[in-house]
Amino acid sequence: MKAVVFEKLGGPEVMKIAEVPKPEVKPGFVLIKVRAAGINFADTLFRQGQYLMQPSLPDTPGLEAAGEIEAVGAGVANLKQGQRVAALGSKMYAEYALAPAAQVIPLADSISFEHAAAFPVQVLTAWHMLHTSHQTGPGQTVLVHSAAGGVGIVAVQIAKAAGARVIGTVSSAGKAALIKEYGADDAINYATDDFAAEANRLTGGRGVDLILDAVGATTLEKGLTCLAPFGHLTLYGRAGGPPEPLNLFKLFEKSIKVSGFTLYAVAAVPDAMRRGIEESFKLIAAGKLKLLVGKSFPLVQAAEAHKFMESRQSTGKLVLIP
Ligand SMILES: NC(=O)c1ccc[n+]([C@@H]2O[C@H](COP(=O)([O-])OP(=O)(O)OC[C@H]3O[C@@H](n4cnc5c(N)ncnc54)[C@H](OP(=O)(O)O)[C@@H]3O)[C@@H](O)[C@H]2O)c1
Structure with missing residues (x-):
């Protein structure tokens, strides 16, 4: 099968299309015929050896995909061959990929594979930051950085659906107009x-x-200066570089808190994961959450897709089509 492979760490150009063995299904897993693989900013860090998980070279990026189940491993009772699914996994920039059964999300026929590939990482990250890590509700104001990006544009809509006022930050006038279309009350360039x-x-x-x-380096400390009393800042990435260590005494004056978030922590709690999936699909069904696929690339153009994401010009979700 074809897969995107990198043999050394580096820029987007280290990723090449290669012929590799098709994975064999194993107990507790399903093998998915990938129809669309989601691109995440995390993949650009993984490619450079700067992510939580280190690549084992040669390696293949890709944390999520949508497609049909090709084969079901021993011990998996609730999924069947041919079923349309999205999933969290690894090495998903490929024609076929394995996913643990617990991280497979059955899909309604109404959702396309491209839109479904935009669901697992970005929607669940936004939902759990707003409703598990924080309890977002009416009367609150939420500031979403990089609000036109994959997680950002979803977070804007989920916060609005919860009744909050939403301010988004973006790096261009075009993105400012886009986030207002998706419900942001205010946009700051x-x-x-x-x-x-x-x-x-x-x-x-x-x-x-x-x-x-x-964003991290350029936004964290400054963010503390615009938190309300008892306000909360969640740090969940570092697109702008790692922030300086924080002096905790800066939290005293307004009784504010800073937390970290990673979806991996939620993925380890099946009930929480299920609740996020159910509630997010309810928002989609109610027309309160629209998945935005900003651009699709053929699998062979993974390097171009990463360059586009790193250029800060992309909006919504980028996907790869094998
Ligand atoms: N903790 C978790 O579980 C988790 C899960 C998913 C994603 N994340 C993190 O969430 C962030 C967004 O991920 P995503 O996949 O949805 O990507 P994305 O937002 O679609 O793309 C990255 C965006 O980051 C912004 N950015 C700010 N400074 C940047 C810089 N120096 N270089 C490049 N981009 C910069 C850009 O938007 P502007 O130019 O408009 O600011 C850019 O469009 C990433 O940091 C990612 O690692 C974390």
Whole structure:
């Protein structure tokens, strides 16, 4: 089968299409015929050896995909061959990929494989930050950084659906218009404006209740200056580089808190995972959450897709089609 393979760490150009053995299904897993693989910013870090998990070279990126079950491993009772699914897994930039049965999400016929590939990582990350790590509700103001990106555009909509006021930060005027289309109340271009001063101005000096921050180096400390009393900042990524160590005494003045978030922690709690999936699909069915596939690339163009994501021009989800 064809897969995207990199033999050394580096820029997008290290990824090449290669012929590799088709994986064999094993107990507790399913083998998926991949119809669309989701691209995540994390894949760009993995390719460079800067992610939580280190590649074992030669390796294949890819944390999620959608497709049909080709084979079911021993001990898997609730899934069947031919079923349309999305899944969290590894090595998913490929024609076939394995996924643990517990991380497979059955799909309704109404959802396309491209949209389904936009679901597992980004929707569940946004949902659990807003409803597991934090309890988002009416009367709160949520500031979403990189709000036009994959996680961002979903977080904007889920926070709105929860009744919150949403302020998004983005790096271009085009992205500002896009997030307003998806329900953001206000958009701040943080490439040109001081986002914390703007957020304080927009909230009449009170500040925001929750900040979702996956930028890190350039946003974390500044974010603390626009949190309301008892406000909460969740750090869940580092697209802008790792932040400096935080002086915890900065939290005292307004009784604020800073937390970290990773979807892996939720994936280890099946009941929480199920609740996020059910509630997110309810939002989709109610028309309150629209999945945005910004661009699809053929599998052979994985390097171009990574360059596009790293250029900060992409919006919504990028997917690869084998
Ligand atoms: N902890 C978790 O479980 C988890 C799960 C999913 C994703 N994440 C994190 O969430 C973030 C978003 O992921 P995604 O896959 O949805 O990607 P994405 O938001 O679609 O793309 C990355 C965005 O980051 C912003 N950005 C800010 N500074 C950047 C820089 N120096 N270089 C490149 N981009 C920069 C850009 O938007 P602007 O230019 O508009 O700011 C860019 O479009 C990533 O940091 C990712 O690692 C974490």
